Amino acid sequence: MTRPLVHVPATARKGAVITIKTLIAHPMETGYRPDENGRLIPRDIIGELVCRYNGKEVFRAELAPAIAANPYVAFTTVATETGTLEFRWTDLTGKHWTHTAPITVVA
Amino acid sequence: MRRHGPPLSRRALLAGGTGLVAVALVPAVRASDETMDAAIRAFTQGGALRDGRVVLDVPPLVDNGNSVNLSVTVESPMTAADHVRSIAVFNQKNPQPQVAVFHLGPRAGRAEVTTRVRLADSQRLVAIAPMSDGSLWRASTDVLVTLAACLE
Numbered sequence A: 001m002t003r004p005l006v007h008v009p010a011t012a013r014k015g016a017v018i019t020i021k022t023l024i025a026h027p028m029e030t031g032y033r034p035d036e037n038g039r040l041i042p043r044d045i046i047g048e049l050v051c052r053y054n055g056k057e058v059f060r061a062e063l064a065p066a067i068a069a070n071p072y073v074a075f076t077t078v079a080t081e082t083g084t085l086e087f088r089w090t091d092l093t094g095k096h097w098t099h100t101a102p103i104t105v106v107a
Numbered sequence B: 001m002r003r004h005g006p007p008l009s010r011r012a013l014l015a016g017g018t019g020l021v022a023v024a025l026v027p028a029v030r031a032s033d034e035t036m037d038a039a040i041r042a043f044t045q046g047g048a049l050r051d052g053r054v055v056l057d058v059p060p061l062v063d064n065g066n067s068v069n070l071s072v073t074v075e076s077p078m079t080a081a082d083h084v085r086s087i088a089v090f091n092q093k094n095p096q097p098q099v100a101v102f103h104l105g106p107r108a109g110r111a112e113v114t115t116r117v118r119l120a121d122s123q124r125l126v127a128i129a130p131m132s133d134g135s136l137w138r139a140s141t142d143v144l145v146t147l148a149a150c151l152e
Helices: B010-025 B033-044
Strands: A004-007 A011-013 A017-024 A046-053 A056-063 A072-078 A083-091 A096-106 B049-051 B054-057 B061-064 B068-074 B086-091 B098-103 B111-117 B123-130 B136-147
Touching: A004 A083, A004 A096, A017 A046, A017 A083, A046 A072, A056 A072, B033 B086, B033 B123, B054 B123, B054 B136, B068 B086, B068 B123, B068 B136, B086 B111, B098 B111
Parallel strands: A011 A096, B049 B136, B061 B136
Antiparallel strands: A004 A017, A017 A072, A046 A056, A046 A083, A056 B098, A072 B111, A083 A096, B054 B068, B068 B111, B086 B098, B086 B123, B123 B136
């Protein structure tokens, strides 16, 4: 159900700044919304997104309930070397989802 | 027959009625200027904020508060010696003042992040960027929301 969608350029010139767009299907339930019986729907939030480039962390986001459902986060990184970008979303209970994207860096 | 106590005038009755309606409409949970300021102080740890260098881009008029494009860019060379360490976004009137904190570094190349946020009401948004030299830069903007996000 929780499916990540990531866009990373397949190739980039060494040193170029690339834009990475990430989205994950998730309700981001705030914990402030009542259900039809008036009881609050329990909070269910992705609290963190980490991006690692060949194992080294290059970006991290801490998300609050104010982030819209299906959290979309776009950021930039410098294309340093050929390898993989690993994305990891973690919810408040510690459950996580990962996605990897290859990148080829040309001189 | 004598009346006991002052007569209840039409004016007093109407004023009381409006007061009751106003109280009933105030939601139970909601961040305020104070809670936003407290959250910002907790993030900056009392450092001096300067306006500038940060651009907070949000549409000034929003039809649907459930998903609002928000992007923050900070003017910085993003080198090892001089870069943006993080970008934090705060709001004034959602139930919680925090929106997100993005941790960057020289490997980001540019200090630029985009996301989508929920806005419970027309309100002020603040973005704060701590730099590698310890300085703190701020941008704020007011957003008018016609359909609020169902947060309460």
